[in-house]
Amino acid sequence: MSDERARRLVIVGGGPSGLAAAWKASVEADRAGASLEIVVLEANGEVGGKARTEQADGLLIETGPQGFLDDQPVVREMIDACGLKDEVLAPEPAANRRYIYRGGRLRELRRSPLAFARSGLLGPLGLARLAMEPLVRSRHDGDAEGSAGEDESLYDFAARRMGRQAAARLISPVVLGIFAGDARKLSAAAAFPRMVAMERGHGSLFKAMRAGRKRGAPPPGHRTLRRGIQALPRAVAALPGIEVRCNQRVTAVERRGKNFTVVSSTGDVAADAVVVAADLPAAADLVEGVSAAAATELRRIESPPMAVVHTALDAAAAAHIEPAYGFLVARGEGIRMLGCQYETATFRGRGPDYTFLARSLFGGSVDPEAADLGDAQLVDLTLSELRRTAGIDAEPTYASVARWPHAIPQYAPGHPQRVARIEAALNPIAGFHLAGNALHGVGLSRAIAVGADRGENAARGLLGASAKSAGSRR
Numbered sequence: 001m002s003d004e005r006a007r008r009l010v011i012v013g014g015g016p017s018g019l020a021a022a023w024k025a026s027v028e029a030d031r032a033g034a035s036l037e038i039v040v041l042e043a044n045g046e047v048g049g050k051a052r053t054e055q056a057d058g059l060l061i062e063t064g065p066q067g068f069l070d071d072q073p074v075v076r077e078m079i080d081a082c083g084l085k086d087e088v089l090a091p092e093p094a095a096n097r098r099y100i101y102r103g104g105r106l107r108e109l110r111r112s113p114l115a116f117a118r119s120g121l122l123g124p125l126g127l128a129r130l131a132m133e134p135l136v137r138s139r140h141d142g143d144a145e146g147s148a149g150e151d152e153s154l155y156d157f158a159a160r161r162m163g164r165q166a167a168a169r170l171i172s173p174v175v176l177g178i179f180a181g182d183a184r185k186l187s188a189a190a191a192f193p194r195m196v197a198m199e200r201g202h203g204s205l206f207k208a209m210r211a212g213r214k215r216g217a218p219p220p221g222h223r224t225l226r227r228g229i230q231a232l233p234r235a236v237a238a239l240p241g242i243e244v245r246c247n248q249r250v251t252a253v254e255r256r257g258k259n260f261t262v263v264s265s266t267g268d269v270a271a272d273a274v275v276v277a278a279d280l281p282a283a284a285d286l287v288e289g290v291s292a293a294a295a296t297e298l299r300r301i302e303s304p305p306m307a308v309v310h311t312a313l314d315a316a317a318a319a320h321i322e323p324a325y326g327f328l329v330a331r332g333e334g335i336r337m338l339g340c341q342y343e344t345a346t347f348r349g350r351g352p353d354y355t356f357l358a359r360s361l362f363g364g365s366v367d368p369e370a371a372d373l374g375d376a377q378l379v380d381l382t383l384s385e386l387r388r389t390a391g392i393d394a395e396p397t398y399a400s401v402a403r404w405p406h407a408i409p410q411y412a413p414g415h416p417q418r419v420a421r422i423e424a425a426l427n428p429i430a431g432f433h434l435a436g437n438a439l440h441g442v443g444l445s446r447a448i449a450v451g452a453d454r455g456e457n458a459a460r461g462l463l464g465a466s467a468k469s470a471g472s473r474r
């Protein structure tokens with residue numbers, strides 16, 4: 001290979017994380033005034049990964065993420081670079097209303113302590129225990145490492161701080177909405193790092209929230225894009241300096257001295273550096289070519305299937321539905337739906353005026369079999385469970401089912417240690433980078449931030465600006 005030719009960075013996976021890597025690598029090349037060939041290989045016929053937006057009957061259907069947390073400056077930067085700044089949408093005021101279905105009815109999650117107490121979500125003992133949270137000794141008191149260094153499950157963390165009722169009736173349903181997962185099988189430190197940091201920093205969650213309010217630091221907002229989330233990966237793919245090749249399934253990444261061969265369904269591509277941004281379990285297979293140890297660890301991260309059912313009602317049927325963000329369903333209620341988001345009430349422009357579009361989620365680690373039900377069965381189940389939970393009882397004008405065989409990675413207790421082992425195996429391999437949402441946060445904003453970080457490092461490594469960063473650079 002001649003030193004004169006442009007270096008080539010190959011990114012495997014054209015989802016949000018892979019495209020963030022491509023965008024940031026191109027920014028870095030521009031900054032350095034250097035030439036860098038950036039090639040994205042995507043298995044599907046179009047970019048976006050799970051960020052998939054469809055249009056039908058005047059409705060905007062988000063089959064994967066329907067929004068993102070505005071907690072990563074780099075996401076804003078990427079949106080601006082794509083000219084989508086004016087497309088960012090905040091939720092409607094009605095979306096402040098959120099419910100949990102428990103004890104046979106929907107109960108509103110209220111902010112004021114009195115209203116919360118009256119919601120019936122917790123009984124008197126549960127409320128009394130929750131009120132004691134600021135008095136519960138922090139796990140980190142007088143123990144810089146020791147037992148505090150050990151990971152615990154999200155359920156154990158919540159039960160220790162807030163009591164078992166709050167853990168079961170509040171935290172467990174919220175976890176369904178983010179991970180479609182079981183709070184008892186998720187790592188507190190990996191799944192809710194902010195909550196663990198609140199205990200570490202302030203000794204109590206309530207004290208940390210109070211300190212945040214005093215500082216005038218509002219929690220990060222929920223956002224979407226007017227034309228749907230897929231608009232972002234599509235816009236990145238259209239940026240100059242990024243070559244996207246769709247319908248190219250990568251089957252292996254092989255090391256060739258200091259370089260790599262990326263083996264795809266349509267031929268081999270030589271690369272000076274590689275970012276693997278494929279989702280699990282494909283990512284594990286691709287990592288195998290450079291580190292069997294890292295691949296084995298990645299294969300231990302489960303990503304169970306999910307189904308997303310959209311149903312729409314016309315204006316007359318929707319008239320009696322109170323606008324809200326939607327609801328989550330506590331387990332043990334005999335309802336298989338994990339939760340339902342009222343799309344048209346949450347973001348403007350998701351459908352024609354006065355229609356109602358509901359997005360109901362099934363499957364995940366708590367009920368993977370539900371994701372395998374047939375389309376008609378899932379739609380029937382959705383309708384009967386919307387009737388039982390929210391009293392929504394009408395024939396839909398539209399219904400569709402989307403399926404994700406490997407939906408959301410589950411960060412089991414011990415995940416931080418697993419991440420450390422994976423990174424210890426991969427970091428010494430110059431030019432090889434792992435992006436995606438398998439390690440550092442399952443949400444869209446984290447996947448983009450990690451992708452951008454890996455793209456930047458890959459470009460710097462190739463252009464000689466700096467060596468690959470050690471560790472995760474979160």
Ligand SMILES: Cc1cc2nc3c(=O)[nH]c(=O)nc-3n(C[C@H](O)[C@H](O)[C@H](O)COP(=O)(O)OP(=O)(O)OC[C@H]3O[C@@H](n4cnc5c(N)ncnc54)[C@H](O)[C@@H]3O)c2cc1C
Binds near residue numbers: 013014404406
């Ligand atoms: C039902 C559902 C709802 C969600 N809702 C939200 C939400 O509301 N908010 C939020 O923040 N997050 C949400 N998420 C999570 C969000 O979708 C992810 O954070 C995000 O998609 C991760 O991006 P990624 O690029 O890492 O992976 P993906 O989006 O999975 O993209 C991976 C890409 O790699 C490609 N690929 C895989 N294997 C190969 C191969 N061998 N060769 C080439 N290409 C390959 C895939 O085709 C895909 O395009 C949701 C996820 C699901 C499943």
